[in-house]
Amino acid sequence: MFYDWLTIYQDHNERLPFLGDTRELVIDVESGETLTERQPAFQHKGSFSTSLSIRISGGRVTVKGNPSRINRIDNLVGYQSVDECVAVYNQILLTHGLPPFTRCTKTFQLLNVGTGKYMTTSDGATIQELHITTNKTVGKGNEQDYLRGISTQRYRNSIPRLHSNGTTVDWLSVKGNASLIYPSIYIKHHELALHQIDKIKRLHGVGSPEYKYIQDVYALCLDLGVVRFEQKLKSRYLRRENLQFWGLSDFSTLNKIHTEFLNIDKTLSINAMTYQSIADLLKKESICKSTASANATASYYFMWLHGQRFNLQKRQVQTHRARLRKLHIDIAEKCDTTKHTAVRIKEVREIAVQEMAVPDWYVMPATNHLRLVA
Secondary structure: OEEEEEEEEOOOOOOOOOOOOEEEEEHHHHOOOOOEEEEEOEEEOOOOOOOOEEEOOOOEEEEEEEEOOOOOOOOOOEOOHHHHHHHHHHHHHHHHHOOOOOOOOOEEEEEEEOOOEEEEEOOOOOEEEEEEEEEOOOOOHHHHHHHHHHHHOOOOOOEEOOOOOOOOOEEOOOOOOOOOOEEEEEHHHHHHHHOHHHHHHHOOOOOOHHHHHHHHHHHEEEEHHHHEEEEEEEEHHHOOOOOOEOOOOOOOHHHHHHHHHHHHHHHHHHHHOOOHHHHHHHHOOOOOOHHHHHHHHHHHHHHHOOOOOOOOOOOHHHHHHHHHHOOOOOOOOOOOOOOOOOOOOOOOOOOOOOOOOOOOOOOOOOOOOOOOOO
16 A cells, blocks of 8 residues: 555644745735735746645645656556655655655644634644555456446445446445545556656657656556556545544554455455345355245345346345345446446456555665664
8 A cells, every 4th residue: 555645734823934926815804914824826847747736824834746657757656655655755855945745743723703613723734635556457458347347336325327438336325425535546557658658748858768667567467457546535434434634544554444445346256146046145145044934135236137126115125235235236226237247356257456566667766865764
């Protein structure tokens, strides 16, 4: 697991320097008093057409971007700790004469005069958004079939959505949003072709070592069939799990939720099971106690595969639905035969899924130059 996005801020009691040529003032009309001042977001430009956004508003400094991408041709593999990501940001802040982010040592309550509610803040840096990701390989040419199968699986009560080009699947709530976590899986070589290869070609030329390197990365992803699992952890989720305060938060707890996401394909083998194998599995997993009840629930699966829609208000339907959901089959959703194909992980069509091994020639993100600020 590594990190490929970080939005973080910290409030300072000192006057901060201006990074651009303009600033915005908020003035009280009656008194003429300047209430606050802020600067337009400043784009720090790195090499290989990479950038980070730095925003200054009063004494607050906010930085957002992809620390694993800055000054690198690609970010197939990135930093594996939040500390490394913050260290990248701190180096950049120091080059602009801005104070670096510091670790939180304590938290305290502040009263929001406008709402009358208390909010928890700290004496250090606060994280607003964090993206965690892992690369898996499914074999060349298997990527779209794999995503089509994955798009039959719910995750954290969110509904899967297979994009029309077949290269991405994501999960949204019933209302079509993702206020806590936005999970997605996409084909990495397609993303490289869409966003990176032509950019490196324009910047460095066809004969450049940079262009050859990005082509090698593309070929690696194409030959192995690399798909990227990514979860965007929003501010609400970080606050709920007490993961917003750098220095006080234990980010190792993210391993559990990320492992859960990575294991979403473990149940794909049931998608093309026969009537009898579903009944057997219901008994094997102790979901049904008798053969009769297992056969009854399996019959609902069979009807669902053939387009039957059910009245979810009936207790009988609710019972069978609850049993099948334990097998990650939801008969409340319309069965999409374009997704429920004969492809089964490690079964009918041998799609061997594993985490991507990093080749020796791949240029890992530098760590020896990073200076962590306490």
